[in-house]
Amino acid sequence: QSALTQPASVSGSPGQSITISCTGTSSDVGNYYYVSWYQQHPGKAPKFMIYDVSKRPSGVSNRFSGSKSGNTASLTISGLQPEDEADYYCCSYAGSTTYVIFGGGTKLTVL
């Protein structure tokens, strides 16, 4: 099964909001509310940011929010800060055959 589709890059200025899309199929994103998002800074391990489409783990800023419509999930970051510059990956449960699938990743640049 192919990776979930994310834009290669997005950018925004400090204080602005950006949205990163994650498009799958009716076998993964469209069929389950088990979509999660991860932030990865260069040379670091990924960090758990969003799960169950829109829930935030303890300690994650409320500037990060998630949503889903049909086969596409989205991560929105409001009030962009320089430290938000990182790679972002979506992830979805995809049933008992494929199990878990990641998106290709999106590089966020804070201008």
Added chain:
Amino acid sequence: QVQLVESGGGLVKPGGSLRLSCAASGFTFSDYYMSWIRQAPGKGLEWVSYISSSGNTIYYGDSVKGRFTISRDNAKNSLYLQMNSLRAEDTAVYYCARVLWGRGYSGSELDYWGQGTLVTVSS
């Protein structure tokens, strides 16, 4: 605090084998499902494998099925990945990650990650 420390990476020739370990601390290891995820140099994340808290339920990604074996030793708080018939395309940083408590059904909620261990497959 939760810590996951991977080890066992290195340089191996195509067709060779390697065994990765992940030492867990700061939580009750036997209560949690665990996963391995890899990241090829300059590329995205790829889910590799998942194991239930008891070790009775295991899943693999298509690219490693039949070549890799995940296991765990709850008495030693350790997770393992035995990698056989290695190929150049297996070159990656391998991360172990903990599945969010109670989320064994989906396994896509990975709340803690180790720093990774680099596996390089090259002649």
